[in-house]
Amino acid sequence: xxxxxxxxxAALLLAATPAQxxxxxxxxxxSLQLGAGPYLPRIDSEFSGATPYRDVFGGKPxxxxxxxxxxxxWSGFGSVEVGIKTGFWSKSGHAIVTGTGTASxxxxxxxxxxxxxxxxxxxxxxxxxxGVPLIPYAQVAxxxxxxxxxxxxxxxKKGATNGWSATVGLALVLDFxxxxxxxxxxxxxxxxxxxxxxxxTKSKVDDFGSKKSWDLSDKKxxxxxxxxxxx
Numbered sequence: 001x002x003x004x005x006x007x008x009x010a011a012l013l014l015a016a017t018p019a020q021x022x023x024x025x026x027x028x029x030x031s032l033q034l035g036a037g038p039y040l041p042r043i044d045s046e047f048s049g050a051t052p053y054r055d056v057f058g059g060k061p062x063x064x065x066x067x068x069x070x071x072x073x074w075s076g077f078g079s080v081e082v083g084i085k086t087g088f089w090s091k092s093g094h095a096i097v098t099g100t101g102t103a104s105x106x107x108x109x110x111x112x113x114x115x116x117x118x119x120x121x122x123x124x125x126x127x128x129x130x131g132v133p134l135i136p137y138a139q140v141a142x143x144x145x146x147x148x149x150x151x152x153x154x155x156x157k158k159g160a161t162n163g164w165s166a167t168v169g170l171a172l173v174l175d176f177x178x179x180x181x182x183x184x185x186x187x188x189x190x191x192x193x194x195x196x197x198x199x200x201t202k203s204k205v206d207d208f209g210s211k212k213s214w215d216l217s218d219k220k221x222x223x224x225x226x227x228x229x230x231x
Contacts, residue, residue, distance in 0.1 A: 028231070029190065030071040030081055031122070033197065035226020039064035039089050040219040041112075057093040057110060064089040064112075066224065070120060078123045079230075085116035085141065095151060108151045112216065116141040116165070124230070127193070133173040135195065141165045143205050145216045161216045162207050169199025171228050193230040199223065 038061035043053040070083025088111075095106040120139035126132050143165050148158035173195045175182035185191050201222045207213035 028072045028075045028079060028192070030069070030083070030231055031079075032070075032229045032231070033066070033068040033085075033226060035197065035224050036063050036065045037222055037224025038062070039222055042215045042217045042219045045219075046215055052096075053110075055096055056108060057091045061219075062089060062091045064114070064222075064224075066114070066226075068116075068118065070118060077125055078121055081118075081120045081122070083118040083120065085114070085118055087114050088112070089114070106152055108149060108156075111148050111150070113146040115144045115146065120167075122171075122230075124193075127173045127175075133176045135171040135173060135193075137169050137171065137197075137199075139167040139169075139199075141167070143203065145205050147214075147216070159214075161205050161213050163203065163205030163217065165201050165203040165205075167199050167201040169197055171195040171197040190231050191229050193228075195228040195230070196225070197228040198225045 040059075040061035041053065044051045064087055066085055066087035068083055068085035070081035072079050072081050074080040090109060090111045092107060092109040095108045118139050118141040120137060122135055122137040124135055127135050141164065143163045144160055145163075146160045149156050173193050175193055182194070185194070201218070201224070203217045203222060205216040
């Protein structure tokens with residue numbers, strides 16, 4: 001929990017500095033992404049013939065919201081960035097009465113605060129040199145999913161599960177819709193490009209195969225979308 005809060009604080013501090021870095025003539029600063037996508041953990045895959053997660057929370061995914069701030073460490077044919085990502089996911093249901101298998105009136109909630117260290121590559125020249133308003137990108141990350149379970153608003157269990165993820169995506173650059181406004185935005189705020197993004201992620205968040213940890217990998221490939229700002 002402390003690690004996640006520290007990452008969020010660092011993200012907010014980093015997000016406040018892009019325009020200043022550009023004004024100082026430091027070149028490409030980095031990027032900020034804000035988006036969401038459906039998430040369904042694979043907890044039940046650990047239980048032979050039993051589905052405790054589905055019994056309590058159902059079998060449908062819930063939205064996971066994500067915020068990422070990344071700093072450019074190399075710019076040439078594209079950009080290489082390192083970053084931090086955080087977010088939030090929550091799912092509520094009713095606890096199962098022991099011995100009967102029926103739902104009780106007690107509300108239980110499963111919460112996840114994901115924290116990621118990312119390394120990404122974005123092919124900016126597809127737009128900047130070729131003029132095609134589509135920018136492909138790829139990213140790998142070390143993941144730490146901080147989680148806690150509440151029953152009637154009281155914490156009953158908490159922990160953290162580590163792992164990794166790999167992402168490929170495509171950003172639709174919106175600058176071509178109004179090049180003049182895009183230039184003005186860049187001069188005033190340091191935003192080089194504004195884009196909508198869509199990506200697909202393969203995650204493996206199970207403490208690297210530990211039998212003692214919950215498997216919080218996404219049950220399927222996780223897709224997400226949102227807003228991308230490149231500075």
